[in-house]
Amino acid sequence: MNQPSITPYDLPSRAFHWLTAIVVTIAFILGPEHFGQMMHRGIDPASQSDIVWHESLGLLVLLLTLLRLLWVALRPAAPQIPMSISMHRMALLMRVALWTLLLALPITALLALGRDAHPLTLLGGVRINEMPMIANLAIAKLVDWGDVHKFLGDAIMVLAGLHAAAALFHHLVLKDGVLSTMLPGKKFR
Ligand code: HEM
Known part of the structure; x- marks a missing residue:
């Protein structure tokens, strides 16, 4: 397929993109379904490998999102892709929504665990039983952050699916070279 050649994203930007996509997908697949019930029955989350x-992840x-934000501030300019104004606006809206969800997902999870005094259990036996700094925040009591977290977890997968569909539309229908700017194996000029 003969597509216009646009300077691709720099290598760290592409690495952040694909690593984040893989890690978010695995974290979504492992999302604990009956966490509240398990805590209620006194099951130690550290004994559940999917939760850990x-x-x-x-x-x-x-961590990846914070490092990536730093890199966005320091990196060479992102590729300029010629597009209609409405398409530019949609792409910007999608980007803002995805960045917001990448930050909101871990934050809502920490608010949920802190609010309900459930332990944070990580690989390598790392365990934080209570997070009083979070539990004492006024915002922690506002809503059931576990429910918000679950909703946002589903939302990020829906948006990531739409984002991928848009990339395929650019590649297969518009043939404007957008997808190739983020593919691995492209030389950065
Ligand atoms: C991008 C990262 C994340 C994604 C995509 C994600 C996604 C999800 C999803 C979809 C569920 C619901 C599973 C279900 O009901 O079947 C869930 C639940 C949960 N997640 Fe996450 N999550 C992320 C990050 C985190 C982090 C950083 C933590 C801990 C610090 C965490 C802790 C939990 C807990 C404790 C639940 C159960 C909530 C409840 O039932 O009240 N998640 N997550």
């Missing part, structure tokens, strides 16, 4: 992996998403 979910929480560890979820915090990795937070």
